[in-house]
Amino acid sequence: MNQGVKNLLAAAEVAVPRISQEAARRQVAEFDALIVDVREAEELAQSGKIAGAIHVARGLLEFRADPESPMHHPAFRRDRTVILYCAAGGRSALAGMALQALGYSSVFNLGALQSWIDSGGAVEHEAR
Numbered sequence: 001m002n003q004g005v006k007n008l009l010a011a012a013e014v015a016v017p018r019i020s021q022e023a024a025r026r027q028v029a030e031f032d033a034l035i036v037d038v039r040e041a042e043e044l045a046q047s048g049k050i051a052g053a054i055h056v057a058r059g060l061l062e063f064r065a066d067p068e069s070p071m072h073h074p075a076f077r078r079d080r081t082v083i084l085y086c087a088a089g090g091r092s093a094l095a096g097m098a099l100q101a102l103g104y105s106s107v108f109n110l111g112a113l114q115s116w117i118d119s120g121g122a123v124e125h126e127a128r
Helices: 004-015 021-031 041-047 058-065 090-101 113-118
Strands: 034-037 082-086 107-112
Touching: 004 090, 021 082, 021 107, 021 113, 058 090, 082 090, 082 113, 090 107, 107 113
Parallel strands: 034 082, 082 107
Antiparallel strands: none
């Protein structure tokens, strides 16, 4: 069954709710939500990431999020809200569907990094 990327993105947008920058800040402050940047390393080096976010490239997300994987990142817990973002919102929506398939029930799509920046959100750059 070939769905095509357009249909996959449409399904992801329905399955993974969007969250506003303000609501994301509240989730982090009040409930220790995890913010995950799913962009590629080159994008991260160029524009930084949301302050306090972890970086897991989209291609490695399932390996880092699955507690059974030898590559599991301890910040990922199925009982923790996960907020994903990328450059435009498409990869983060698809990443959210992947996390839901792994048993994560509280997953949100923040959308684009630039929207976070435009709303006054803090960004950090990793030392080189």
